[in-house]
Structure formats: structure tokens, C-alpha cells
Amino acid sequence: MTAAEAGAPEGPARILLVEDSETQALELRLLLEAHGFAVERCPSAETALDHLNRSQPDLVVADYHLPGMNGDELIRQMRLSLRTRALPVLMLTGGSGGERQGLESGADAYLPKSADRDLMILRIRALMRERRSASDGEGPGAAAFRRGRILVIDGSATYRTFLSGLLGQDGHHVATADGPEAALAALDAADGTDAFDCVTVDLLGHAYDGLALCLAISQRRAGQAAGAGFHLVAIAGSDPAKDFLVQAYAAGADDVVSKTDAEVLALRVRGFVRRRLLEEDDRRIAGQFGERERAVERARAEAEAAEARARLADALEQANRDLADANRQLTDAQSKLVQAAKMASLGELVAGIAHEINNPLAFILAHQGTVERLLGELPDAAPDAAARAIDKARQRVGSMRMGLTRIQDLVLNLRKFSRLDEGERALVNVPEAIDTVLALIQHKLGDRIVVERTFAGRPEIHCTPALLNQVVMNILGNAADAMPEGGTIRIVTESAPDVDEIRISDTGPGIPETLREKIFEPFFTTKPVGSGTGLGLAIAYSVVQAHSGSLTVETAPGGGACFVIGIPRQAASA
Numbered sequence: 072m073t074a075a076e077a078g079a080p081e082g083p084a085r086i087l088l089v090e091d092s093e094t095q096a097l098e099l100r101l102l103l104e105a106h107g108f109a110v111e112r113c114p115s116a117e118t119a120l121d122h123l124n125r126s127q128p129d130l131v132v133a134d135y136h137l138p139g140m141n142g143d144e145l146i147r148q149m150r151l152s153l154r155t156r157a158l159p160v161l162m163l164t165g166g167s168g169g170e171r172q173g174l175e176s177g178a179d180a181y182l183p184k185s186a187d188r189d190l191m192i193l194r195i196r197a198l199m200r201e202r203r204s205a206s207d208g209e210g211p212g213a214a215a216f217r218r219g220r221i222l223v224i225d226g227s228a229t230y231r232t233f234l235s236g237l238l239g240q241d242g243h244h245v246a247t248a249d250g251p252e253a254a255l256a257a258l259d260a261a262d263g264t265d266a267f268d269c270v271t272v273d274l275l276g277h278a279y280d281g282l283a284l285c286l287a288i289s290q291r292r293a294g295q296a297a298g299a300g301f302h303l304v305a306i307a308g309s310d311p312a313k314d315f316l317v318q319a320y321a322a323g324a325d326d327v328v329s330k331t332d333a334e335v336l337a338l339r340v341r342g343f344v345r346r347r348l349l350e351e352d353d354r355r356i357a358g359q360f361g362e363r364e365r366a367v368e369r370a371r372a373e374a375e376a377a378e379a380r381a382r383l384a385d386a387l388e389q390a391n392r393d394l395a396d397a398n399r400q401l402t403d404a405q406s407k408l409v410q411a412a413k414m415a416s417l418g419e420l421v422a423g424i425a426h427e428i429n430n431p432l433a434f435i436l437a438h439q440g441t442v443e444r445l446l447g448e449l450p451d452a453a454p455d456a457a458a459r460a461i462d463k464a465r466q467r468v469g470s471m472r473m474g475l476t477r478i479q480d481l482v483l484n485l486r487k488f489s490r491l492d493e494g495e496r497a498l499v500n501v502p503e504a505i506d507t508v509l510a511l512i513q514h515k516l517g518d519r520i521v522v523e524r525t526f527a528g529r530p531e532i533h534c535t536p537a538l539l540n541q542v543v544m545n546i547l548g549n550a551a552d553a554m555p556e557g558g559t560i561r562i563v564t565e566s567a568p569d570v571d572e573i574r575i576s577d578t579g580p581g582i583p584e585t586l587r588e589k590i591f592e593p594f595f596t597t598k599p600v601g602s603g604t605g606l607g608l609a610i611a612y613s614v615v616q617a618h619s620g621s622l623t624v625e626t627a628p629g630g631g632a633c634f635v636i637g638i639p640r641q642a643a644s645a
Contacts, residue, residue, distance in 0.1 A: 083107060084107075090112065091134065091138050103192075119131070218244055219243040222270045223246070266301070274327075275307060281305075311329075431473075508540065519556070521559045523561045527565055554578065570639050576628070620638045622637075
């Protein structure tokens, strides 16, 4: 029969052989390795438990009769640990009656050592089929096996040796002490994983006071953390008196056992140690479940936080979209308002130009009527009167020419202004452009405001015509509005290696320091309601920013306001 036919797992299955006989161990090892198993051997139950702490095999084959701890006690200890609780075990024995004891201890199968070897291999393969695949190391929730630790306190060296051997058969680590000093020192030195699970103390020792030592040991136990205390077993005579038992229990003993009944003592100690190991296992399992519950809670909280972050991200994205829509609507509204402000400025400009054109036009029409009347009188007039009429008509025609020239200049400046409103950058003549703007707003300046020009900077700069159209006209218009009683406006151009500046100052009341940060904000105005839109300087500021320039305001030498337009040379010529 092949391994595949027997249902063996892929790869060599690992078997731990617990056998004290060198001859039988060698025979079984050769048999198992011949059938494809990897075999490791331990000569005693104690070494087998230590081996199980390091590595977990796929199956354990254990002899019932072992030195120290028997095979049935080994299996009981294995069933106490989650690490080895489900590990399949095959019990081997050479005598009668071992099957019942082996199966009651927790073995999965029983075979006599004299059984047919092929039957043994088949039985092992059947157990392997039932075994789930497991990897080396600890699985989830697995804990290393721990052997019980017992302290034996007795003044008799012979009894200490006897009791140590008796308790050691259960696989426990046994330490001994011959009196109070050694016992208390051992208890003080034991800590953590080295702590004792059970302490036996002889109350009838001749070298020390047994009850006093029991009380001292109990006090040591009272100072330990919860769950770390040991079981205290007092050893008395064959038939202790009631008063003695009362004193023993009052001194802290958990149980009092007769010294002559060693078998009962071993059973009691075994039960105490097993209960303590089970309590430790329960606490560990409860702690692991608690940790898993906390991990689940953390995972749930993280999931909820992730969902909340996702909802927040969606809400933020929606808010950003809404904000972008609102910003776009605001930008559209602002563009419309700016356009409306430009149209208002244009309307004011057209109204002023119409007034400027209407005056010479009325003058021309009046003189035209006079010239027609004089020409109509010439045929009937005397020579002297005809000469005077012709001379007067000639004067009126000259005046009409002056009016027409004025209209022609206004139309020419209006054409230049419309060219200056082009959007692309060009080489602009600064003095000519400023003179054009001044001519168009002359009706606003009138005779009450004197304009002084000092063109010391470069005559031509690269910029959009709107820079000198909208910006200069808005600043000049504000300066004129700030001086209703008249004053002076100074326009100065300057050039530095990296910037061209246009400084426009007036002799008006100036701008207070508290308002200088607000005057460039849209819709901010100090004019009465209905007299301004609050967009003139905002438009000027945006135009200058489009040139990567600066528009600032400071106090003029005469106390008025001085607006400084700075156009970077590199940006302007880019």
C-alpha cells in the first residue's frame, strides 16, 4: 500500500516517538522511517513535553511504561494544553490492562507492542488521515506546555528524596528545602514563570516550628498578585487532633494530609497542580478572547472611521463643487458688474464728449446762420456795405473752422481711446496715451483743476492699452471727484532698471490710513449712494495685477493721495 492510497499527507509526516528502551526505540524508528515517516525520539515524558513546546509533530507514539511520568499522565498533560489538545496519540504497552488506562487518559488508539507491524502502520496512517494539516510553531490561541513546580519542605532528607521522586513521576519540577530559611529564600527567588504551583510543608519537623513556617509562607502568598498564588499543603501525623487541624488551617494551609499516606498526598498535589494549570489556561483563553473582541472593536471602529472619512470626503467634494459653482457664478456676476461699471464710465464719458461737441456745434450753427444772412444781403448792398459784410462773413467762417477743429480733435481722441481698449499687449506711447485720456475727461476737469505733467520715464512701454485707458482714467476721475472746489493733479512717469512707474497725485483730502486696505475691494466706495459703483479702483487693480505689476496708494507731498502704478520691465516686455 502506498502513502497516497493510505491517505497520508503530502511530504514526510512527523512522528514523535516516546520510548525509554533504546532497543525498541531503534526498532520502531527504522520501521517508521522505512514507511516514509520522519521520526524524532524522546526517552521520557518530561523531555517529550519540552519537545512539544518547541515543535509540534503530526502524531505521537508513546509507551505506557516510562520512567518518572507514565504515558497516561503524559497524555493527560497534553490534553490540558490547547497546543496539543487535538494532537493524535497512539499508546503502546507490553502488559495487560493498559488499553483501558491509555484510552481513559485521552489516547486516540491503543496497540500492544507485540502487534503486527503492518497493522501498526495502517493504524498510524488512519490516525494521520483524521489529523488536520498543521504547521510548525504555535497556531492561533496555542500556548506552550508548562510543567508544574512544587516546593517540598521537610527536615528529613530521606523523606524529601522519597516525596520528590513520588511527585516527579507526574512530570513536575520538584524543589526541596530543609528548613524555614531555605524555604523562604526559594519562595522569594521564584517569580514569573518560575513561581511555584504547590508547596508542601511538614508541620512536625523537629528542626523548626511547622505552624510558624506555614503562617510565614501563607503571608508570602498573600502578597502575590491575583491568580499567582500557590496551593499550600500541610503534612501532619497519621491521626492529627482537631485542635492541631484548626491551628494548621488558621496558619493558612489549604489542606492537611497524613504523612503516612504518600499515595493520597501525591493525588492531592496532582489535583491541585492540574487545577492551577487549568485556571491559567482559562485566564489565557479569556484574555485571548478579550483581545480578539478588542481587535474586532478596533476593526469595527476603524471601519466606521473609514466610512465617516469617506462620507466626509464625499461631502467635502460636493462642497468643493458647490463652492466652485458659487465661485463661477460670483465671477460671472462680477464680470457683469465690471462690464456694467465700464458701460457706466463709457456713458459718463460719452455724455461729457457730447457736451464738448454740442458747444462748438451750436456755435457753428449760429455762425452759419449769420454767414447765410450776410451772403443774402450782398446783391442789394452798396459797395462799402458789401465789403463790410464779406469781412464779417469771413470772420464767422474762421470761428466755424475753430469749432470744427475742436470737434475733429474730440473724435480723433475718441478713436485713440477705442484703440487703447484693445486687449493684446503693444508698444504704447505713454505721454500720448495720457494726453488722450486727459482730453476725453476734460469736461470733468474743467478750469477748476490744473494738470501738471512730468514725463521723465521711458516714452514707450509694452502693455495692454487698457492699462493706460481704464487705470489712468479711473484714477484721474477719482482725483477730480475728490476736489470739487478745484486743485492740482500731478502726473509723473519714472523708469528704473527693472520697473516703469506712473505716479498720479492730487491735492485733495487724501485717503485715511484705515481705508487704504479697502479701497481696492470690489463695491467699496466713499461716495454717496448713487454716485459710484465702487468698482473703478477694483478694475484698475485687476488690470495692473494682470501685468504682474503693483498698484499702491500713499500720501502725496501736498497731503492728498498718490497712486503709484508699477509695471515690471521684464513682465511688461514679455
